[in-house]
Amino acid sequence: MKKLINQPEQIIDEMLDGIVSASPSSVRRLEDTTVLVRKDAPVDGKVALISGGGSGHEPAHAGYIGKGMLDGAVSGEVFTSPTPDQVLEAIKATDSGSGVLLVIKNYSGDVMNFDMAAELAEAEGIETAQVIVRDDIAVDDPENRRGVAGTIYVHKIAGAKAETGASLEEVQATAQKVIDNARTMGVALSPCIMPTSGEPGFELADDEIELGIGIHGEAGIEKRKQMTADEIAAELVERLLPEVDLADQDEVAVMVNGMGATPEMELHVFNRKVQDLLQEKGVKVYDTIVGNFMTSLEMAGCSLTLLKLDDELKELLDAPSHAAAFKK
Amino acid sequence: MKKLINQPEQIIDEMLDGIVSASPSSVRRLEDTTVLVRKDAPVDGKVALISGGGSGHEPAHAGYIGKGMLDGAVSGEVFTSPTPDQVLEAIKATDSGSGVLLVIKNYSGDVMNFDMAAELAEAEGIETAQVIVRDDIAVDDPENRRGVAGTIYVHKIAGAKAETGASLEEVQATAQKVIDNARTMGVALSPCIMPTSGEPGFELADDEIELGIGIHGEAGIEKRKQMTADEIAAELVERLLPEVDLADQDEVAVMVNGMGATPEMELHVFNRKVQDLLQEKGVKVYDTIVGNFMTSLEMAGCSLTLLKLDDELKELLDAPSHAAAFKK
Amino acid sequence: MQLTVEDTIQWLKQFNDRLSEQKDYLSQLDRAIGDGDHGINMARGFQQVAEGLDGDFDEVSDVLKKTATTVMSKVGGASGPLYGTAFLKMSMECKGKDVDAAVLADMVEAALGGIKQRGKSEEGEKTMIDVWAPVLGTLQEEDFDAERLKQTAEEAMQKTEDMTATKGRASYFKEKSQGHLDPGAVSSYYLFAELADVIGKGA
Amino acid sequence: MQLTVEDTIQWLKQFNDRLSEQKDYLSQLDRAIGDGDHGINMARGFQQVAEGLDGDFDEVSDVLKKTATTVMSKVGGASGPLYGTAFLKMSMECKGKDVDAAVLADMVEAALGGIKQRGKSEEGEKTMIDVWAPVLGTLQEEDFDAERLKQTAEEAMQKTEDMTATKGRASYFKEKSQGHLDPGAVSSYYLFAELADVIGKGA
Ligand SMILES: Nc1ncnc2c1ncn2[C@@H]1O[C@H](COP(=O)(O)OP(=O)(O)O)[C@@H](O)[C@H]1O
Ligand SMILES: Nc1ncnc2c1ncn2[C@@H]1O[C@H](COP(=O)(O)OP(=O)(O)O)[C@@H](O)[C@H]1O
Ligand SMILES: [Mg+2]
Ligand SMILES: [Mg+2]
Ligand SMILES: [Mg+2]
Ligand SMILES: [Mg+2]
The missing domain is CATH 3.30.1180.20 (Dihydroxyacetone kinase; domain 2)
Structure with missing residues (x-):
């Protein structure tokens, strides 16, 4: 299978730079991280939304950064959850003091890495909340269901909620409602x-x-x-x-x-x-x-x-x- | 190669119905044709833009129908120019009396079929103008160059020009400027x-x-x-x-x-x-x-x-x- | 010779049969120097033509007129307008006339003119014109001969193999278009081969 | 037995070598019941660990602490937080202590607890836990034996083949996860095999 790439090891780094170079006025990359955030992050008085996961799902997740959706996206290696330090950077860069909602897809790796990041953020005095997307009915056990395309609706709807100036708790509740439905x-x-x-x-x-x-x-x-x-x-x-x-x-x-x-x-x-x-x-x-x-x-x-x-x-x-x- | 289709012969018809069923409030299909137009076509006082060609280029061309871009799109069979009667239907359905600009990609088939449609439209008293997109430098002879992705810019920019209330001649000139550049x-x-x-x-x-x-x-x-x-x-x-x-x-x-x-x-x-x-x-x-x-x-x-x-x-x-x- | 309404219908039906037999072959020729749809386009269109031939027709011109409009609205691609124009011009040329050898020559002359104008093309560009033009030459000779018509079309079709395309999709291949038959020339050969067959039987 | 700073460094370097040798094999195991990246994840992370081991370390705990942070920030996926937590807990457990057999057992106990808590998982779910738990059992026996440590890890790893996964990506395969080794169990076996090797040589 031929791919339009250079070194496979460089693919995430180059992709992220490519995304920013296409939208330099709306998205920026946190130096030495795999985190992209809204150019104007943190947005005063607004709960921030962070999503992310392994790469290879483009336009998810960085394509959903922007007013009305995400404040930041964290990219792991291809199909591999990003690490807690990266998620933490995203949290720090987007928190305006109103707190940060982490949108997590229900995979062991994503759940654990984001959770560790939340612990680290707490230690730094940043308030976070989480929702875990589990929309994939291919998995029988509802608790174990994967987060897949339904995540986009969570970004869209919870993102719009955050723009209304709703509190972290309210944004989390709306996100959870999307997940439940x-x-x-x-x-x-x-x-x-x-x-x-x-x-x-x-x-x-x-x-x-x-x-x-x-x-x-x-x-x-x-x-x-x-x-x-x-x-x-x-x-x-x-x-x-x-x-x-x-x-x-x-x-x-x-x-x-x-x-x-x-x-x-x-x-x-x-x-x-x-x-x-x-x-x-x-x-x-x-x-x-x-x-x-x-x-x-x-x-x-x-x-x-x-x-x-x-x-x-x-x-x-x-x-x-x-x-x-x-x-x- | 597996495809997500039913009968290959039905693919265009089903695709068109599928597009309309996703955007029933903005796009409609002219009955018994392969033509999609803006729901609100013809738009009073505005030059109409029609594009089209063989299918298989999606989102081109029907995806570009909407305020600010195309008024109608004509779909042929896969990679086969649509026929003049279909183009004529598109012209008739979108002309508000201000005339219709045909955006044609430079392929023998497209040029001939759209040209014949223009002749038929003239016979019915509808004013049309044409631009021929030839942006593909892979072909040496500039006259013979194919129309490819540059067509999107023609749709976008000439479409915006038409929304300003410009005349058919002006919209054509702007479209031609895009093509030249x-x-x-x-x-x-x-x-x-x-x-x-x-x-x-x-x-x-x-x-x-x-x-x-x-x-x-x-x-x-x-x-x-x-x-x-x-x-x-x-x-x-x-x-x-x-x-x-x-x-x-x-x-x-x-x-x-x-x-x-x-x-x-x-x-x-x-x-x-x-x-x-x-x-x-x-x-x-x-x-x-x-x-x-x-x-x-x-x-x-x-x-x-x-x-x-x-x-x-x-x-x-x-x-x-x-x-x-x-x-x- | 004389081409009746029945002959004309027979001709078009045989042409349609030939196209549906050779559909894959024509598309394969088009895949080499085009986009691989010539057989599909022609077979789709002339299937519709054949299905529309069961009505009553007063004269040959009417049959050709109906064929022209069906071809124009069902074939698509480059061949649709070209064949459509050809049939339309033939129809106009023989309107009100009995079709003998002289009228047939005039019809093909009108059709060829129409194709050239529509396609902005000339002989030697490796298109269907390279069959229509020699065929016209033969028809304009004194003594009409069905076998010679067929042979001329066949030889002309064969000659497109060595040509370099300068019109249509094949032109993008430039010199690489050499060594391949032009699909439109091949379908045009079928058209004249079936015409020769019908006239030959009738004569 | 006694695990010195040098032993610990040696252990981690050998583990890294083993991972880079077995990278494709581990990924292949993960392809069968996961997403095919376990070897890549582990090799990427421990390559970084190995490169960071050249500094000065006061005690074993420091080596393990540094390993933990590198693993957490370089491995990713599910194995990153799990191994990262394991090393962090081991580091905390032996802080200020010389590592003898008893301390080592306490360290693995703390690590296992950390993995279970982080992964919300238990023994028998076809994960790395199914190697760590039996290994802890062996370490908690009276007389430390490097060879027995290695054997226990190996047998435990083998036993994951027949288990049904209920945690991690493999759980989506349900019964179909049977008949495949758990990749995290295999990498954990390598970890303990290299530990046994280092201790065995040192003893
Ligand atoms: N400009 C032209 N003038 C004359 N004949 C042409 C021209 N362009 C194409 N053709 C003929 O049409 C044939 C291709 O028809 P077809 O494959 O059905 O259409 P398309 O090229 O649009 O896919 C060519 O083999 C050639 O004989
Ligand atoms: N919840 C869990 N508890 C314990 N171990 C787990 C859990 N989820 C996954 N694992 C372990 O992690 C391994 C997979 O790691 P890896 O392939 O690197 O991550 P990912 O599954 O994110 O691709 C599994 O083989 C299993 O041993
Ligand atoms: Mg993974
Ligand atoms: Mg075609
Ligand atoms: Mg073709
Ligand atoms: Mg994996």
């Missing part, structure tokens, strides 16, 4: 290739797809014979709907997320069936986004996220955002 | 696969890249041994700079465009070197965008576009846009 499931048509080893994360035969994948090139829960876009849409919708627990008047937000190498054309074909199915089942769709939001390098496939909305979430979802990867 | 070159790391035949557009050995590719899976001008991201950046910058003809105080806009399957991480790595090189050479960068703007299905690789700016172009580039794929 977001459910995702994904499918891979082909694996991604680790830049360091040049090896695929799993093997798929020419006529196989992988259901219930995470976002780190790890294998999914089930291999299936190749299915059509419509069949995959039906499978995901059917698995997700019981999990979002909709009452009659509830509306949902829909995210069709490409895993990195799926042509946008195919995402639209997939979305068409998703919308048809939701309509058939009487589910009202308030908002839909289609694109690459939380990727796994050059994996082919997609994930589907449903987020149950209430009035607060709708208003915050519609609020402006200046993030490079999520302008609103 | 935009230059692009691309490179492929792997070919794309035609959904109909399942065949790749060209063959590349494991250690080869293809320089000077177009956007239709056609082969490029030169096969090269695998190069690093920095080497490719240097090659493209060196070829482009003499073609943009910069004076001392000139500023440029930079577009790093992914061909469809290149992880965004790699685009940032590539962009870093581009920016370094431009800085070294004393070229002032006014604006940079990095992402998938004009793709070739799941081709891996990227293109680099440089656009020389003047005050008018800067102002119009900065103007708001509501297009799904280019919010500003």
